[in-house]
Amino acid sequence: MAHVSVPLYWRTLPQRYRLVGQKCKKCGSVNFPPKGVCRYCSASSEFEEVQLSGRGKVHTFVLISAGGAPPEFAEQEKAGGQYPVAIVQLEEGPKVIGQIADVDPKEVKIDMPVTTELRKIYTEEDVIRYGFKFVPATEGR
Amino acid sequence: MAIGISGYGVYIPRLRIKKDEYAKAWGSFAAPGVDEKSVMGFDEDVLTFASKVSKRALESVPLPPDKVSRFALASTSAPYVEKLLSGTILVSVGVPNSAFTSDHTTSTRAGTEAMLAGFEHVSANQGGSALVVAADAPSASMWSTMEHALGAGAAGFVLSSDNLIAELEGSASYASEYCGERFQPREDSLLHDLNVKKFTEGSLMTNTTKAGGALLKKLGRKPEEYQHVVIQQPDARVPASVAARMGFTDAQLASGLVAKYLGDLGSASTPIGLVSVLESAKAGDTIMVISYGSGAGSDALSFKVVGDRKATVGLKDQADRKEYIDYVKYLKLKGAIV
Numbered sequence A: 001m002a003h004v005s006v007p008l009y010w011r012t013l014p015q016r017y018r019l020v021g022q023k024c025k026k027c028g029s030v031n032f033p034p035k036g037v038c039r040y041c042s043a044s045s046e047f048e049e050v051q052l053s054g055r056g057k058v059h060t061f062v063l064i065s066a067g068g069a070p071p072e073f074a075e076q077e078k079a080g081g082q083y084p085v086a087i088v089q090l091e092e093g094p095k096v097i098g099q100i101a102d103v104d105p106k107e108v109k110i111d112m113p114v115t116t117e118l119r120k121i122y123t124e125e126d127v128i129r130y131g132f133k134f135v136p137a138t139e140g141r
Numbered sequence B: 001m002a003i004g005i006s007g008y009g010v011y012i013p014r015l016r017i018k019k020d021e022y023a024k025a026w027g028s029f030a031a032p033g034v035d036e037k038s039v040m041g042f043d044e045d046v047l048t049f050a051s052k053v054s055k056r057a058l059e060s061v062p063l064p065p066d067k068v069s070r071f072a073l074a075s076t077s078a079p080y081v082e083k084l085l086s087g088t089i090l091v092s093v094g095v096p097n098s099a100f101t102s103d104h105t106t107s108t109r110a111g112t113e114a115m116l117a118g119f120e121h122v123s124a125n126q127g128g129s130a131l132v133v134a135a136d137a138p139s140a141s142m143w144s145t146m147e148h149a150l151g152a153g154a155a156g157f158v159l160s161s162d163n164l165i166a167e168l169e170g171s172a173s174y175a176s177e178y179c180g181e182r183f184q185p186r187e188d189s190l191l192h193d194l195n196v197k198k199f200t201e202g203s204l205m206t207n208t209t210k211a212g213g214a215l216l217k218k219l220g221r222k223p224e225e226y227q228h229v230v231i232q233q234p235d236a237r238v239p240a241s242v243a244a245r246m247g248f249t250d251a252q253l254a255s256g257l258v259a260k261y262l263g264d265l266g267s268a269s270t271p272i273g274l275v276s277v278l279e280s281a282k283a284g285d286t287i288m289v290i291s292y293g294s295g296a297g298s299d300a301l302s303f304k305v306v307g308d309r310k311a312t313v314g315l316k317d318q319a320d321r322k323e324y325i326d327y328v329k330y331l332k333l334k335g336a337i338v
Helices: A006-011 A013-018 A071-080 B019-026 B046-060 B086-093 B110-124 B145-149 B197-219 B238-246 B250-256 B266-280 B315-320 B327-333
Strands: A020-024 A047-051 A056-064 A083-090 A095-099 A113-124 A127-136 B004-011 B015-018 B036-039 B070-074 B100-104 B130-136 B153-160 B166-175 B228-231 B286-290 B297-305
Touching (some): A006 A013, A013 A020, A071 A113, A095 A127, B015 B019, B015 B327, B019 B327, B100 B110, B110 B153, B110 B266, B197 B238, B228 B238, B228 B266, B238 B250, B250 B266
Antiparallel strands (some): A020 A047, A056 A083, B004 B153, B015 B036, B166 B297
């Protein structure tokens, strides 16, 4: 299992729970997840915090089936069945990776609009690790 | 100063199980009037529910999260027995760390406890806004017939003195000592019930009718003056027996009867019932809400509808969006296969 200690996890809570990103003060690009140095201009380490909308489009995705899940997600696959993992291009620019929840895996399509919400990612050391997952951005959900 | 509900949000997880699945597995189904019920997904718990309805309730006003000065969370099925639960919601929604928070967790009355805590805050703090959420997905042993009714869902409300949809007219409470009905010993994460039907019915009847009766008296109202009544729904029949005793009719119960298609929503039962009513109510309608929690106690709240602004994501949308699962998948999701 990819071990993430609680203190390390805790330091990244605003980005995991609420998609707090950073805007480079030099080139204006939005970095997510937050970085030490801007990954776009590589010339600045000064940022301001920005709240991302959570909205985006599926850039590409893969379906994880039996035997394909990393150990921390094996139980999820066993109980809930196949699940999609996507690279999503956010409205603000960054491409981020995450699961798509609350969807029939067969309905996932490239360019599908998605939004984010809080879900349980996995549990380690009896501590529930919450974080964002993508869900389809349909009306009336 | 008039205070009341300025916005609301609701969330029902997508999965459903029909009563036929229970009949196939056990030979019977023990939740009167419940046709199907909602089931929590594997990667959800009451805190992810609460995060979702908090955002929806705030958007429906709309109110920015940094304007919330009081947060209250109700649930009988929290993932931790000890640990502040509100913190997860504050961070995921963006409610200020300076907001006073409280977690209400020990009975299905918790939903109205949280609402009343929120109302106390907005009546004492002019300009204050309370975000109150009830999120529940109770669990019992698969061997227990009380398990059959248990569903999952959440509702949240923004309470303030501004931009009201429904004004609070008054409240009354009644608490008493009953034991042996729906309890959870510290050493067990599942609900217990000694299954003494008459005793349970007596407790429920006493507490609900005392709280409801006291509120009618306080407001000088008669049951027939209400358009809508929401009563705790451990199944879909119980509300009718309480209503009959108090002089309310089935017609007054209809708009808030959600257990028929969602099951027993625990502390979120009356809050989700209230959302259901708000979606169909017209300005001028009056609503009586009576909760019940074992142990035992009831809160009664009376509302007058003053606006018909609806939330963007409605209960009907949520109820219609569903995927049926069979009993084996249900056992897996409930963690009942170990």
